[in-house]
Amino acid sequence: MSPKTETVRHDAANEPNEKIVLRVSDLRVLTNADDEILHGVDFALSRGEILGLVGESGSGKTTAGLACMGHFREGLKFGSGSVSIWPRGEATHVEVGDLDEVALRDLRGSRIAYIPQDPALSLNPAMRVGEQIREVLDIHDFGSSERERTDRVAEVLVDVGLPGDKAYQKRWPHQLSGGQQQRIGIAMAFAMYPDVLILDEPTTGLDVSTQSVVLDTIRQMTVANNVAGLYITHDLAVIKDISDRVAVMLRGDLVEEGPVSSVLDDPQHEYTKMLMAAVPDLAGRKTIGDGAAEAKEPSEDDEKTHILVSTGERGGSGDTVGSGSGGDAPDGATASAGERDGGAASANAPLLEVADVALAYGKAQILNGINMVLEPGECTMLLGESGSGKTTLSQCVAGLNDDYSGSVRLRGTELARSTRKRTNEQRVGIQYVFQSPFSSLNPRRSIGQSLSVPLEMSGEGTAASRKAAVEEALDSVRLGRSFYHRRPGDLSGGERQRAAIARALVNAPSVMVCDEITSALDVSVQASIVALLRTLREERQLALLFVTHNIALSRHIADNLAVLNKGKIVDYGPTASVLENPSHEYTRALISDVPKF
Amino acid sequence: MSTDANSLDDLKSAATDAAEVPKESQTTYVPFYKRVLAQKQGKIGLTITVVVVVLALCGPLLLPWATGNTATQFVTKPFSPYGLFGSDNLGRDVLSRFLAGGVTLIVYGVLATVLGIVVGAIIGMLAAYVGGTFDAVIMRLNDVILAIPQLVFALLAITVLGPQGWVLVTVIGLTHAPRIARVARSATLGVITEDYIKAAEMYAMPRWKVLMRELLPNITGPLSVEAGLRLTYSIGYIASLSFLGLGLQPPAADWGLMINENRIALSIQPWGVLLPVIAIALLTIGTNLLADSFARATASTSVEA
């Protein structure tokens, strides 16, 4: 994996050294209202080394990264502390905080470069890509002639693995794929041979396979140009893959720093331990989020971090009786769930059967002959990258998309294509949880009102009995009935997702379709949601269709794994056997591209 | 399905719920009117609007002199015994005509706005919700109406139907509608892709309920901004039409008409023009400030996520 040994060095004048290039000490950043966002952050970057800066949303990691460039987003300002840079070939260091506008501009893009999170938004859509790279060279007076600059644009494009020819340079950003756009961003950053590179989640939003290519490019370019990199991300697996040292941030504090291996393998700070315990691993060595079924997410106002410990707390939490047994190896759970099925289901037909489902919009074949079976209490993971058709398939099952052909059967009865045409009982039987907790609850209605809708529509009970059912559901997702009167705007992402799960539970369904329900959430919250789902399966004999792009979650939740690629299921079987003996090339590529953890 | 009974239960439970839950401890939600009044524009706008509206509505009750009385003296000096602000060229007291002349303007303006909002919101929401050919046809028709400025449209209607009150209200209301429909449609399109709409569909909620319960409450922000703006424009158009002599006919007392009648004498007796001009200016400024504060108040909720 590591190309360190045989990479070409572009910059001959610059011998590798361990000299520090950038040092941040006691950096404090304030809001315009003088609330402190960063509470004194210290770190240092050395040449040829990448420091990973990890933290969950709101930890201030991007603010810290931008402060290194003397840039503060709207509403933020510099508090105190220092950011020093030792540019190449200069004896003295530069204090970023003391620079005036002009000096700061000279530094940016030339000595310290930035690679942004979303390339689609960060490239100027009305400027040709070559011109955007060229702009950096022009502003910073690269070289001595027009010719030299033109050549440099072509050269740096080739360096990042793109064609450097004129035709390619004349393209517009929207004519490139996400991965290509990000590589343009990387080329722009490296054009001036910078000393320091700030990488702000540059692979978030890219598919695993694209991510792995982009990471390779970054690693190679960093070493080849002997640059010091600050890699900001929430993804610990990526950190492990790319960085040499890691610093962990929590709500504006840097809580732990050290070499990657020691911090990740032997975390000292409680928060790091919690994070480590929450990260799903492909091998499934641990049980993520165990004991975390309660809604104990790290909350803003809490002084102490809530620790979601991986072991030892099973018996401790009184009301999650079932959660302990779910914590064993998922393979064991398959067997036991299978046994119980025999008793529970009276008919021979499987609980949910998807047969020959296909869907095409014009020439685009979205789904192509999908066959799947789900038994009571079982969880099948539907794995696919963006554009694989996984959401379309899950919406066909739930009756939200009625354009498909083929059949979806519930306990042997074929379902109408649209939920509106399905019987009450069938609608109750299959429930769907949406991807984004920020969109699935009506902001104008209270949680209680939103959660009553399924009961109201199935015409069950009185207002009082419905309220009782909703409160019970809120209890079972560990939110508690006090949430009944709250509005979605008052809830955190994790809390909202729990409320959305509760809405799917009020009708006591037999199948729950979960469409990427953890992808919008922080890793610790994801862990607690996964744990909650495990508990619910135990408690309610609930069958799950868990749709995701994250293969690392597979062993943590699924009995069976179905890999979807371009509308076809290319691999399908028990999770362990698919992961260990993938039959399709695509699955093998997926498994190898996932950052090992 | 006993939806009626259900919704009745809903109402009851909602009523009791609201009573037993202390709001401030439970939620960070700030009611719309509070967010409006939290702003300078909101406060000033509301104050100005209320003052002018009260003046216009109560004015006729305070009349010192009959509006149609025809003295023979043209008194250009204010503070004369003939009246605080003198009289017009027909000798009619300016102050009493001013006090009597605001009611129609405000009533017509409000009616035209209400008509436009109701028709426009229904068309816009339906176009976005139904989609497809219906949407395309409706929006093309909208474009056609947008091609003629509202005032020209009103003039066309007056040519054909005459300058009656109902013609003014209807034509201004109906020409507002496509403009409001555009806003309602794009607001609806923004909401309709939200998963909570899909969730309501998934639970087979009746379509009218989806529109009224899930959609409408989430587009009241942009709609209220439109209502404020359109009220400003309605007042402007109706005042303009009477100024052009195509609204109320003499000898009625009306601000726009007063301006038209007295503007010849602007240099010697300015009050006959300035009083109604200032009143119209204040009224439209007030409603426009309100509209602006609605917009700000709406923006502050949509950031809540």
Add this chain to the structure above:
Amino acid sequence: MFGKVIGKRLLFSAFILIAVSLLVFGATLLLPGDAARAILGQQATPERIAALNEQLGLDQPAWQRYFTWLGGLFVGDFGTSSATGGSVGALLGDRVGASFILMGLAAIISVPLGIGLGVFQALHRGKRRDQAMTGLSLVLAAMPEFVIGIGLIAIFATSVFQILPAVTLAPPGEPVWNRPEQLILPTLTLILVVTPYIVRMMRATMIEVLDSGFVEMARLKGVPEKRVIMRHAVPHALGPVAQVVAIQLAWLAGGVVVVEFLFRYPGLGQALIDAVTYRDVQVVQAISMLVAAVYVVVNLAADVVGILTNPKLRSAA
């Protein structure tokens, strides 16, 4: 490719004009049953009524009248004015030019002014001068044009100063530009009414663009602020603002009516008011069509600006 997009827009414009003509013509069908009497009044002699009926073509079926009228529009024959008996084309001829001068002057000044002020406000957002300008534009945008016009007359022509003419002084027949001072107040009124909308839209769009990822990226690349604004930000704001400018310019065609009436300016608006007062349907129809044509043209121009500033539109479709 580019031509195809424009061709599509042209087709759509033609559709709009046809539909507007149907609407404008259809409106005349709403005339009371005895249109000629309604127009001429109760005292009219039967001969005059019969003559007017024939003149209006009321003895023919509606669709036939529509096509005669529409055909006339294409060859520049706008029909006969029922009030004056003369040709509508001749009646409006000089006035069209006078109105376009007023609208053109207002547009030439207010569009760059509005865009400039909008950018200025966006760059100083939240500061006192931004707030003051926002307040001012809210106040100006609220008031009907005749209120602003009378305010200007009171200030510059009658009550405060007496430096500018309160009304148009040109005798009939004399070109309006012979006395430039009489153009100042009407033009200023239109500018004061139109500019605030452009400023507000430009400010809002600029702020959105300034907050975008690529502007932040440009700053982080070390691009000088002036270039960030002129090269990266402003071009993106122009597309959306062009739409608003188009709507405002089309609106000028309506606002000019009131302003012309107020200043007794010998343009289309004045003619329109007279025609409405005398229920001169042919003239009203002709002016409505002209105004719709202005709308279509400025919208086409806005589309072109939109396409030129957005390579996605330029290369796609």
